[in-house]
Amino acid sequence: MDDAKTPLLDELEKGDWPSFVTEIKRAAKKNKSAQGLLEQLETSYREKIGHWKHGGIVGVKGYGGGVVGRYSDLPDKYPDVKEFHTVRVCQPAGFFYTTKKLRQLADVWDKYGSGLYNMHGSTGDIILLGTTTANLQPCVDELSEVGFDLGGSGGCLRSLACCVGQARCEKACIDSMDIIRDLTQKYQAEIHRPAWAYKFKIKVSGCPNDCAAASARSDLAVIGVWRDSIRIDNKEVRKMVDGGYDIINRVVRKCPSEALNYDLVKKELTVSAEDCVHCMNCVNMMPDAIAIGRERGATLLIGGKATVVKGSMIGWILVPFIKMEAPYTEFKELFEKITEWWAENGKNRERIGELIDRLGYANFLDAIGLKPLPQMVRAPRSNPYIFWKKEEVN
Amino acid sequence: MAKNDFGPPDFREMLPPVIKKNYGKWVSHDIPRPGVLKHTSSTGDVIHSVRVASPRLVSSDWIRDISDIADKFCEGFVRFTTRNNLEFLVSDEKKLQPLIDELDKKDYMIGGVGLSISNVVHTQGWIHCKSAVTDASGITKAVMDDMVDYFTGKKSVPARLRIAVACCVNMCGACHCSDIAIVGIHRTIPRINDEGLARACELPNVIASCPTGAIRPRPKDKSVDIIAEKCMMCGNCVVVCPAGLQIMDPENDGVSIWVGGKVSNAKGGPAFSRLAIPYIKNEPPRWDTVTAAVNNLVEVWIANARPGERYGEWITRIGWEKFFKMTNLPFTDKHVDDFTHATTTFRSTIQCKF
Numbered sequence: 001m002d003d004a005k006t007p008l009l010d011e012l013e014k015g016d017w018p019s020f021v022t023e024i025k026r027a028a029k030k031n032k033s034a035q036g037l038l039e040q041l042e043t044s045y046r047e048k049i050g051h052w053k054h055g056g057i058v059g060v061k062g063y064g065g066g067v068v069g070r071y072s073d074l075p076d077k078y079p080d081v082k083e084f085h086t087v088r089v090c091q092p093a094g095f096f097y098t099t100k101k102l103r104q105l106a107d108v109w110d111k112y113g114s115g116l117y118n119m120h121g122s123t124g125d126i127i128l129l130g131t132t133t134a135n136l137q138p139c140v141d142e143l144s145e146v147g148f149d150l151g152g153s154g155g156c157l158r159s160l161a162c163c164v165g166q167a168r169c170e171k172a173c174i175d176s177m178d179i180i181r182d183l184t185q186k187y188q189a190e191i192h193r194p195a196w197a198y199k200f201k202i203k204v205s206g207c208p209n210d211c212a213a214a215s216a217r218s219d220l221a222v223i224g225v226w227r228d229s230i231r232i233d234n235k236e237v238r239k240m241v242d243g244g245y246d247i248i249n250r251v252v253r254k255c256p257s258e259a260l261n262y263d264l265v266k267k268e269l270t271v272s273a274e275d276c277v278h279c280m281n282c283v284n285m286m287p288d289a290i291a292i293g294r295e296r297g298a299t300l301l302i303g304g305k306a307t308v309v310k311g312s313m314i315g316w317i318l319v320p321f322i323k324m325e326a327p328y329t330e331f332k333e334l335f336e337k338i339t340e341w342w343a344e345n346g347k348n349r350e351r352i353g354e355l356i357d358r359l360g361y362a363n364f365l366d367a368i369g370l371k372p373l374p375q376m377v378r379a380p381r382s383n384p385y386i387f388w389k390k391e392e393v394n
Numbered sequence: 395m396a397k398n399d400f401g402p403p404d405f406r407e408m409l410p411p412v413i414k415k416n417y418g419k420w421v422s423h424d425i426p427r428p429g430v431l432k433h434t435s436s437t438g439d440v441i442h443s444v445r446v447a448s449p450r451l452v453s454s455d456w457i458r459d460i461s462d463i464a465d466k467f468c469e470g471f472v473r474f475t476t477r478n479n480l481e482f483l484v485s486d487e488k489k490l491q492p493l494i495d496e497l498d499k500k501d502y503m504i505g506g507v508g509l510s511i512s513n514v515v516h517t518q519g520w521i522h523c524k525s526a527v528t529d530a531s532g533i534t535k536a537v538m539d540d541m542v543d544y545f546t547g548k549k550s551v552p553a554r555l556r557i558a559v560a561c562c563v564n565m566c567g568a569c570h571c572s573d574i575a576i577v578g579i580h581r582t583i584p585r586i587n588d589e590g591l592a593r594a595c596e597l598p599n600v601i602a603s604c605p606t607g608a609i610r611p612r613p614k615d616k617s618v619d620i621i622a623e624k625c626m627m628c629g630n631c632v633v634v635c636p637a638g639l640q641i642m643d644p645e646n647d648g649v650s651i652w653v654g655g656k657v658s659n660a661k662g663g664p665a666f667s668r669l670a671i672p673y674i675k676n677e678p679p680r681w682d683t684v685t686a687a688v689n690n691l692v693e694v695w696i697a698n699a700r701p702g703e704r705y706g707e708w709i710t711r712i713g714w715e716k717f718f719k720m721t722n723l724p725f726t727d728k729h730v731d732d733f734t735h736a737t738t739t740f741r742s743t744i745q746c747k748f
Contacts, residue, residue, distance in 0.1 A: 097473065097474075168433055256662065314665075
């Protein structure tokens with residue numbers, strides 16, 4: 001059969017949603033490796049199996065990661081994707097670009113690679129899909145000339161990511177974009193030269209809505225929060241209620257800690273600030289009437305990750321409230337203590353959450369110098385098998 | 395000589411002037427029409443963001459196309475969202491309608507804001523991943539073709555619904571915390587290639603990589619055995635020893651579907667996605683059984699959830715027994731957890747629905 005024909009993939013050009021197949025075909029008009037990718041992918045669709053091999057280490061000077069080796073297992077059939085390595089390019093915070101920067105990126109990638117991208121990868125990087133071993137070094141050199149540096153891969157601090165934050169959101173309690181900019185610059189060595197037994201991720205969300213999915217997708221999550229009181233503008237509240245808004249069922253009854261009270265006669269919403277758990281629901285529901293508090297900082301969570309190896313974890317509260325002001329010294333000291341303990345005690349491919357699960361949260365807190373707090377647990381221990389230190393008994 | 399370790403472009407040089415000026419000063423937003431956000435600053439300044447669907451996998455031509463549009467209407471600035479959408483940021487309100495007209499003319503799809511089904515967060519799949527059990531891009535395209543009206547706002551949903559697709563059980567892309575997640579799975583254990591294992595792999599590492607202790611050494615061949623009853627097909631050993639272990643099985647591999655997870659703290663807090671459908675075989679190119687299953691899951695939720703109720707919140711209110719009944723899905727032995735969090739999922743209260 002004619003390999004240039006792709007009847008199965010053509011089916012994915014039908015329908016209204018934008019088609020990645022159309023994009024591969026556009027690149028394939030100008031680039032042989034993109035055509036090779038299309039043909040190999042058609043074969044995968046026919047055989048229901050991927051055709052990329054495991055392994056194969058590639059690299060560029062001065063970096064231990066940032067490029068991921070990728071080889072076809074059908075090199076004779078698809079010689080143009082025999083080597084088809086990924087280049088992970090670190091994205092600007094908040095995914096903001098000038099078109100000048102994007103065009104520069106496209107010019108370099110057209111010269112050295114497939115002309116195909118993921119905008120963006122799951123971690124946040126710009127993913128440049130597919131180039132040869134010989135092209136890697138010149139590609140990365142020219143990317144650096146136009147201001148793009150590599151992201152992380154392997155057992156390193158992975159490229160950091162965040163939500164849009166204060167750039168365009170009234171709910172941002174912290175400057176999520178500046179935090180990841182600052183940390184990314186400070187920890188270039190940790191990002192570029194893998195020194196750990198597995199990956200470590202930091203993500204920053206400006207508020208508890210967690211648009212960066214930090215609690216689920218990062219080993220150390222920074223989630224903006226306030227600790228004084230939400231601000232209620234009852235003029236706006238009345239406007240909404242008079243307009244027919246069901247404040248009782250949509251807001252008051254949905255408050256998870258029953259901290260809101262609505263006076264039907266006075267048409268007045270009040271909050272018991274000390275009972276509020278800062279979940280964001282009322283702020284989300286009534287953005288003109290309710291605003292975040294003024295005393296702002298972040299909650300830190302530790303251990304979030306997806307399944308492999310010992311099951312999914314959503315981060316656990318490590319620090320209920322921390323001020324996040326540049327240059328973020330307290331945060332950096334804590335991060336360094338955490339990774340030091342992890343590097344000393346972790347096994348191969350063991351994430352920090354799994355290590356804490358194996359060695360105990362209290363032991364971990366002790367090692368990094370944090371006191372246990374009731375905010376860290378859903379409930380205290382329910383079994384009597386308590387460990388005592390030598391100095392605690394006679 | 396190229397520089398090293400200088401980091402990504404500084405975001406402060408990537409911001410439109412109106413954002414630079416009003417950074418940290420935004421006070422509220424509304425949604426004047428589906429797919430468009432209007433943010434207002436305490437200075438009185440306003441910015442409109444027009445959100446557009448992206449296939450995520452894009453070509454250089456696409457990058458230049460969107461750059462041309464951003465040059466014409468947005469002073470040469472553009473941004474992407476955490477869910478792979480594209481946003482055109484409009485500082486000059488007079489340019490808003492002309493931008494929307496141009497986007498309509500060029501067949502860009504505007505939507506994904508507020509109460510909607512937004513873009514899918516997904517993985518590489520057969521396009522570029524060595525561990526892919528399925529093709530994430532293909533499933534995403536097929537599923538979203540059916541969700542278009544919920545993306546554009548033509549049809550409404552009770553709350554936002556976030557879909558993720560991962561091509562293996564690594565569950566990259568927050569599949570473990572999404573309203574609906576589609577995850578590639580294996581159903582047969584790795585096959586052992588003694589020669590490859592002896593030649594290229596460290597036996598202690600291979601044995602230690604198994605989270606259930608299913609791998610035993612077979613020293614006479616410098617190889618291993620896998621105890622089938624203990625292997626849960628996570629693939630970790632294959633990553634550690636690709637030369638000696640092969641897990642891909644086109645006849646038996648496929649996808650599973652999970653529901654009810656989220657990351658937001660609003661109301662109930664973050665939650666894991668839970669198994670709804672353990673296995674659907676791979677059906678490229680359009681995964682008809684998967685799309686039908688997702689359509690069913692979405693439609694039953696829309697018909698029954700209260701306003702504002704996310705997928706998992708709806709299930710929590712009605713109970714899992716009712717969920718399986720309403721969606722007409724069988725509850726099987728596969729749905730009962732037997733891994734690390736198992737006992738936390740068994741019901742101890744006698745509060746049940748019949």
